[in-house]
Amino acid sequence: MRGNARASEAANPNTPAAVLQQLAGDPAKDVREYVAANPNTRVEVLQQLAVDPATGVRKDVAANPNTRVEVLQQLAVDPATGVRKDVARNPNTPVEVLQQLAGDQDEDVREYVARNPNTPMKVLQQLAVDPATGVRKYVARNPNTPLDVLAILVLDLAPLVQQSALKAFQTRIRLARKSNPLQAAPQQLANEGDRTMRHVNDVLFEAPSTDEKQLSGANA
Secondary structure (H helix, E strand, O other), rough: OOOOOOOHHOOOOOHHHHHHHHHOOOOOOHHHHHHHHOOOHHHHHHHHHHOOOOOHHHHHHOOOOOOOOOHHHHHHOOOOOOHHHHHHHOOOOOHHHHHHHHOOOHHHHHHHHOOOOOOOOHHHHOOOOOOOHHHHHHHHHHHOOHHHHHHHOOOOOOHHHHHHHHHHHHHHHHHHHOOOOOHHHHHHHHHHHHHHHHHHHHOOOOOOOOOHHHHHHHOO
């Protein structure tokens, strides 16, 4: 079978698992990459490909939703940034691994942690003060980010973070108010949002201090 034909077969989600297992040992890197990305590839084959010398193969294993948790834990410390990024965005990556990757030296990895819908509030709170603007922006856009964290991000020095936080904040309050008014949780969310928005407005548009007023009078 020619290389192109093998690559096509490895990429086909209808290819039998037994055939994919054979193709996992193919000398062509692109064939092994397709096997690693194939949703029909057996978990034990993915485990085998997780130690492949080709970074692209390990990346596809890290992104495959069928990859076992213990393999994702292994790939979370891979020397290749791209591999760690794909672990951070995998929907099956466990919380403890996401927490570990939240401290990764590469900001792209931390961005994917901030974007992951499974990232817990505690980690999002940590990333809300990340030095990288892109990380804070995705914290603001994550549906798990608590309102009090959004309120802080609304006051962020980076306009893109401010805008993302404000939009997320307003969307959540609007959805809460549209919910069944007989349900306590949406009403509590709306009330909390109102209190937080008042706080944000106070900070953004606070009245001049007594010293400022005195200084203004002295200059008049």
